[in-house]
Each structure stands twice: as C-alpha cells, then as structure tokens.
Amino acid sequence: MEKFPKKKFQELVKNIQYHNNLYYNNDSPEISDAEYDTLINEYKNIKKLFPEETMQSDILNKIGGRASDLFSKFNHPTRMLSLDNAMSEEDLKNFQKKISNFLNKKGSDFEFSSEPKIDGLSVNLIYKNGKLVTAATRGDGQIGENITDNVITIKDIPKILKTKSPPVSIEIRGEIFITKNDFMKLNTENKFANPRNAASGSLRQLDSKVTAKRPLKFIAHGFGSFTEEKSSYYDQLIEFKSWGIPISPFLKKAKNLKDLIKIYDEVNKKRAEIPYDIDGLVYKVNNLSFQNRLGIVGKSPRWAIAHKFASETAQTEIKKIDIQIGRTGSVTPVARLKSINIGGVLVSNATLHNFEEIEKKIFVRVTPLLLKEQVM
Numbered sequence: 001m002e003k004f005p006k007k008k009f010q011e012l013v014k015n016i017q018y019h020n021n022l023y024y025n026n027d028s029p030e031i032s033d034a035e036y037d038t039l040i041n042e043y044k045n046i047k048k049l050f051p052e053e054t055m056q057s058d059i060l061n062k063i064g065g066r067a068s069d070l071f072s073k074f075n076h077p078t079r080m081l082s083l084d085n086a087m088s089e090e091d092l093k094n095f096q097k098k099i100s101n102f103l104n105k106k107g108s109d110f111e112f113s114s115e116p117k118i119d120g121l122s123v124n125l126i127y128k129n130g131k132l133v134t135a136a137t138r139g140d141g142q143i144g145e146n147i148t149d150n151v152i153t154i155k156d157i158p159k160i161l162k163t164k165s166p167p168v169s170i171e172i173r174g175e176i177f178i179t180k181n182d183f184m185k186l187n188t189e190n191k192f193a194n195p196r197n198a199a200s201g202s203l204r205q206l207d208s209k210v211t212a213k214r215p216l217k218f219i220a221h222g223f224g225s226f227t228e229e230k231s232s233y234y235d236q237l238i239e240f241k242s243w244g245i246p247i248s249p250f251l252k253k254a255k256n257l258k259d260l261i262k263i264y265d266e267v268n269k270k271r272a273e274i275p276y277d278i279d280g281l282v283y284k285v286n287n288l289s290f291q292n293r294l295g296i297v298g299k300s301p302r303w304a305i306a307h308k309f310a311s312e313t314a315q316t317e318i319k320k321i322d323i324q325i326g327r328t329g330s331v332t333p334v335a336r337l338k339s340i341n342i343g344g345v346l347v348s349n350a351t352l353h354n355f356e357e358i359e360k361k362i363f364v365r366v367t368p369l370l371l372k373e374q375v376m
C-alpha cells in the first residue's frame, strides 16, 4: 500500500486555496481552467486513495469566494450550486448510472438538456410580481453581494418580465459575460487577464455609471425557488425566453448519452466561432420532478454535470525571446508573444524550458552563441 503523501497533499490544498482566492475574490487567475481542473483531480484522487487521512479536508464543498465588504450582503433564498465535472465518456456513463440507480429507472426513461458552460459570473435575479427587485453574485453559494444597482444597467436583463401573469416570486439564475470581440475592444490597455475578469471587474464597480458603459451580456441557465414551474427544464427556459429573458441559442434536448456526445463534438468543433468563451457543456436531467428527487450532494446537484472540453491550443507569433536569470544563476528563456486568448486566458509570455525545445517549437536554429552573448 502506498504511503499517504502528507506534504504533497498539504501543498496541494494550499495551492488550490491560493488559486480559488485569485479567481473568486480578486478576479485575477494565474492559471487556466484546465490547469485548475488538474489540481482538483489530483486532490480528489488522493482523497479517494486515503479517505481517512484526508477526512478533515473538504475544500471542494466550499463554493467560490466570500462576499466582499464593498457591497451589502445578500442571503440567497435558495442556495446557488456548483457543478461536478466530467472529463471523459467514462465519467458520463457513471453520471448516468448513478441517476438510473437513484431513480430506479432505465437510462432510456429520462432525457437531458444540453447547453454551453459559459465562462462568466453567475448571478441570481429576484423578480417579485414580474419586477426585478434584487440581483446578487453567487459568493459562497449562500451569501452573495447585492449588485442590483449595477445589474439594472445591463440592457439584456429585463427590469419587468414580459408576461401578463408573472410568478409572485422567482429567482432566475444565469451567467453575466463579455463577448470575445467586446473584450478585445475594451481591453486595449491589457487591464484584464480574460473576458471573465473583465465581466467581473465591470460588475463589481462601486459606481454603476462605469458598469453601464461596459458591454455586459446575460444568458439564463436555471432558477431557484418558484412554485409555478413547468414539468421540464427545457420548457421552463423556453417560457423564460417568452418573458424576455435571454437563453442560450445552443440549448438542446438529448435522449441519451450518444446524443449528448454528438452535441459535444459539434459544439467543440465550432468552439472558436462561438462569440464568448465556453469551457464545456452542461447536461441536466430535463424532467424537473426527477431533478427534485435527485437532489444535491455536497455543493453540486446530482442531476447535472459539466462536460469539459480539453484545454485549447493556439498558435501565435514570438515577438522576441528574453533571457531570465534566476537567483541561483539558472537561465530560462522566456518568449514574448503576440497576445492570444487561449481558453479565456490572455497569454503573452511562455517559458521555454530548454534550448532543444525552443529549436523544435520555432523551427529555427537558435545559435547557442547568440544566447550566451545575450546572457552576459
């Protein structure tokens, strides 16, 4: 039996907490989602192999960030959840199997919805008798920040629902984001690392006049407490659309995993053409009474999963190569790149770890002599 890698585990926990803080509280991630997912998978693997030694640690059950002191706090009437990830078809089969077992039904007895996982910020919109009264960030899932004044400036979000018989009260959830094109226009001074940070920074402004000038968009992907719901998630979203709430143009129904994988492959192929950053698809059990029966495990619903795309690769130009010399005298060549958006992160530097690699990658022979001269 392998020995519990205590030190490694502690470092991993610290590392994940560090990146959580950057992502959720400072809007400035240093690593891509794919790299973050690798850390999480490593954490989960160690927890699985050493359940007793790692019992005390449950960082995955704490959602997102905490509400900052900049805004007043808002207690969500229904908790805002997170999603488990599926990285492979194997993971999807397990997802379906668990649902089958739990509902005591065959896989063919329940269908799914599918829509892109938008890389933005989730918000909770509270409508009372059809009027938008509060908007709040997710925060830790239970307590978020009250950002109503800022959200009111977003044109996509109706202040009054377009219906003669609005529900007495409803929480509509969705993603606020900035399109890739709008990001390029907005970010001429490279202030933000990616569209998600730009959306988050724009939304959490103390002066709503600043928010009003930012090209924020909204797409709904769920709802909280609501007594007059339809029988399926898909139909519910279509009703939202008739009320003037934007929903995903890629929202689809699927009969089984085969259909879902077909949709996944199609969307993955045209990912670059989709005007905003997405990092996978979200599948949900479509029948709402099944969703209610399936309920929640930890911080995620049993009835939904995020099927992630493999990390994106991209090509760009190397503008120049600088040589960095570390404290110990170690020499690291760093490529300065023409900035490129890879999976939502604006990349403008790449560390080139050794000269053979550089030679392979840029197809040009780098003369070691020249590099030595630059070093000196």
Ligand code: IVH
Pocket (backbone or CB within 6 Å): 081, 082, 083, 115, 116, 117, 118, 119, 120, 121, 122, 138, 174, 175, 221, 222, 282, 301, 304, 306
């Ligand atoms: S469903 C039901 N659908 O992803 C539980 N979330 O990792 C959660 N997200 O906090 C929401 N696109 O901010 C759902 N089509 C989509 C989504 C989506 C993006 C975000 C959302 C959520 C996070 C979970």
